[in-house]
Amino acid sequence: MWKKFIPFALADNIYEIEPWFYKKYGATTLICDLDNTLDAYYTMKPSKEAQELIKKLNDNGIRVIIISNNISNRVKDYAKELGCEFVSSARKPFRYKSRKFIKKNHIDLNKTIYVGDQVFTDVLFANRIKIKCVLCNNLVEKDQFFTKINKFFDKYLRKIIIKKELAKNWRDM
Ligand SMILES: [Mg+2]
Incomplete structure (x- = not known):
């Protein structure tokens, strides 16, 4: 059961992960979380950094899809601005x-990597649908209330993952 909380790899943030990493595992699709992975939850428009990242990935033949628990308008506006599904x-x-x-969109999960910032939502989700997951640190400290409750358990599990070396940094893979 605990295996479901172990990510495939670790990263400080999504911005440091180079396209070679995705290519190494034959990934042509990146599914990523939005809040605290691409930008803070209160950021309505994608940062310049986010725009550059998506462009870099697209130029490398990687399709980017945002899967977020946040409500539709915020995600829709943000993703549209980035040109992401x-x-x-x-x-x-x-x-x-x-x-x-x-x-519906014929996404091959064997050729997909997931990147997110939370053990209880992102890692568990990715492992349940059987995609390799990279767990990042939180982009900003500030979080929504519900996320705060999760964070307590998140910190605990993260400590175990790092201490027991259950996952490696993406650069060392
Ligand atoms: Mg998040």
């Missing part, structure tokens, strides 16, 4: 809504 109100770690999207 998206799923909002995804209810990760539950699979139902994302699975529907994945099926």
Whole structure:
């Protein structure tokens, strides 16, 4: 059961991960979380850094899809500005809504990598739908209230993962 909380790799943030990493595992699709992974939850428009990242990945033949638990308008506006496909109100770690999207859009999960910032939503979700997951540190300290409750357990699990070396940094893979 605990295996479901172990990420495939660790990263400080999504911005440091180079395209070679995705290519090494044959990934042509990157699914990523939005809040605290690409930008802070209160950021309505994608940062310049986010725009450059998506462009760099697209130029390397990697399709980027945002799957977020946040509500539709915020995710929609943000993703559209980036030119990314998206799923909002995804209810990760539950699979139902994302699975529907994945099926409909013919996404090959064997050629997909997931990047997110939370053990209980992102890592668990990715492992449940069987995609390799990179767990990042939180981009900013500030979080929404519900996320704060999760954070307590998140910190605890993260400590174990690092201490017991259950996952390596993406650069060392
Ligand atoms: Mg997040």
